[in-house]
Each structure stands twice: as structure tokens, then as C-alpha cells.
Amino acid sequence: MSQKNEYMKKTLLKEMGYEKKKELLPVIFSHTTPMDVKKIKRDRPFRMVDTSIHQSEIYCLRIYKDGINISTE
């Protein structure tokens, strides 16, 4: 396993340094490993915009380099 994968596989229990207090936590703490949120966000083809029809900030697709606007607005 690569060093990065080892890093990502460290459980929440270990990450928080509570291995000696594991009995005081639900077992899910020793079974949960981190998600690569940065990668998910990096790969997301979204940008944030405010739109009046939705009365809110929403996600919409990025405009791609070739000039084709595939936004959902």
C-alpha cells in the first residue's frame, strides 16, 4: 500500500489519538476512515451562483474552455 493510502486509511479513533480510550466511544470510530473530500471537490464540475428563481445560492456547471456554456441557468 502506498504511503498516501496508509495515511488515508487511518481510522478516526487513531486520528483523534483515542486508542487508549476506545471503550468510551461507539465502535464506528474504529471503523471509519477519511474520505478524500478535496479530490471530490476538485473533480466537481460546479461553480456557485445566486439565482432569483431559486432564491438562493446554487451549484451550476462550469463554463468550459472551448467556450460552450453548459450551465444550468
Add this chain to the structure above:
Amino acid sequence: MILILSTPNDDDTNLVMEHLAILGEKCIRINDLDLFNGNTKMSYELSPEPRLFLENVFFGKLDLSDIKCVWYRKFGFFDKFKKKFRGETNIEMLEYLKLEYTTTLDLFFDFLKDKKWLNNYVNVKKLNKISTLIASQKIGLSIPKTNITNHNDSLDLNDSYITKSIKDGTVIDVGEKTFFFLTKEVNSKTMTQYSHFFPSLFQEKIDKEYELRIFHLNGKNYAMAIFSQRDTQTGVDYRHYNYSKPNRMIPYSLPEEIDEKICRLMKDLELDTGSLDIIKGKDGDYYFLEVNPSGQFRMTAMPCNYELHYEVAQCLKKMNT
């Protein structure tokens, strides 16, 4: 007028609002977070009688007494607000903020209690995983063997189990890392290192043929099969999404008996709408897992070509007449 209690970036809300606009129905959206970041002004005047006013750039100033019906879509998740204090370790401060946050939102529920509701807040708030499992069992739906325990003695570690939160999952950030509390398969080797533990929920791991996600709206079920079982990433919980090779999702026709039982369950829980998770076991049985009244249904509507957002908009339109 229709009021939607939602949260920023909820795409189901966006799509229903687009339909409402086409149907010519006026609606107001309040995002939970916007009340705390200053995007929406609120003013709750108690005297001479309680009046609640809201104002933002989208709908101007509004007296909430003018609201006729409320869609309780997704309102009150503290996690998004908590992110603004990422790294904060003062538990008392975070607990205080959470309580004040929840109590502020409760003011809205109380003020609007006599309106027509699509999912009444009282019924959503009293919902919990365990009582829902018991209710589903009572009406004859199968559920995985479930045990909430604080020791290994009541588990057979030769069997396969999953563990998940007794109440709701959450997200915990530690440094730069983010941990999601989804369903996890129990590692028997890890379990042998425990003499006892904080009470945790265990369920037998069902050998599944496929998973079902069912959107329920006012007595009608819209089912989708998710073929998550062959991908190790999604095998235990399809929400460990594999974006590079997504699970196949198709419309699904429920057996009449299961269809009826789901409707009965939703009626017993007094929920108008919600998303249910069910496993079709390799043994041929259907195992009910849980119902989420605020679950996203875009994921069911789009792959299956169900017009769920239009249906919700139509339902709100009827309630508004």
C-alpha cells in the same frame, strides 16, 4: 403562498421551484443557514401578538402570517454552520451555538404550526431509526437482525455485521481530514480488542442482490434499484459513491405486498413524503433499513425518469388552493 424550508444548494428544492414558477405558484424559500449568515433578515416580535417577518433580496419583506402551506424539505442541519468554526475545540461554545441555532429554527415551526404542511415538523422531529424499524417490523416488513449493545458477548464475531449511528450520521473533521459516519462493515479482528464499548448499533450484514431507493409521496411509491453489490466501494453503503464508475440505477416495480406495506408504514409514521432504503436479499426477502424524510430524490427522479419534482410542485399547488 407556499413557504419552503430548505438549505442552500439543495437541488431538489431548486427543481421544485422551477416547476412552481412554470405553474404560476408564488413561493418563498428560506434557507436555514441564511438566517445565521445575514443573507436573510428575521424579526420575531412577540407583542402585542407574535409576528414573524423575513426579508432578503429575492422576495423583499414578508409577514409569515401570509403563508398558507409549508414544505418542510430540509431545515436545521447545524453541520453547515459549524463548518464556519472548523478547528474550534471549545465544546461548550459549539454546544451552546447548536442549541441556540436549533431553538431559533424551532421558532419558525411553532409560528407556522397551524399551516398546512407537506411533512409536518412534529412527525419528522419524533422520527428515529429504532422506532421506525420496530414500526416496520410490526406491519410485517422484514428487517435485518438488529442489536444495540455495549459488549461483544451478544455478538457472534464469526458472523458479518455492519455498524452505523443509532441516531443520525455526522461529519467530523480532524485537521485536514474529513470523516463521514456512514454504514461500515464490522471488522471482527478490531472487535476482539474491545472488552466493552459505548453502546453501538449492529445489524446483520444482508447478502444483497441489489438495493432499493424508494421515494414516497402521499400514498404513492417510486422505486429504483441500485446495483451496488459488486463494487467493493459501494457494497456496504451505496453512498460511498464511485464517481468514476457509478452504480447502475434503474426503475423498479415493487411487489404489491411490499408496496402496500411501505404505504402503511408511512401512514403509521404520519409522513407525507420520504425516501426509504430497502435491500433485496439473495434469499429473496426485502429488508427495510430506514426512511429519510429529507432525503434527496433527484437521485431517484433522474435515472428513472420519474417526474418527482413536478409531482411535489403539483402537490404544493393543491395545498395552496
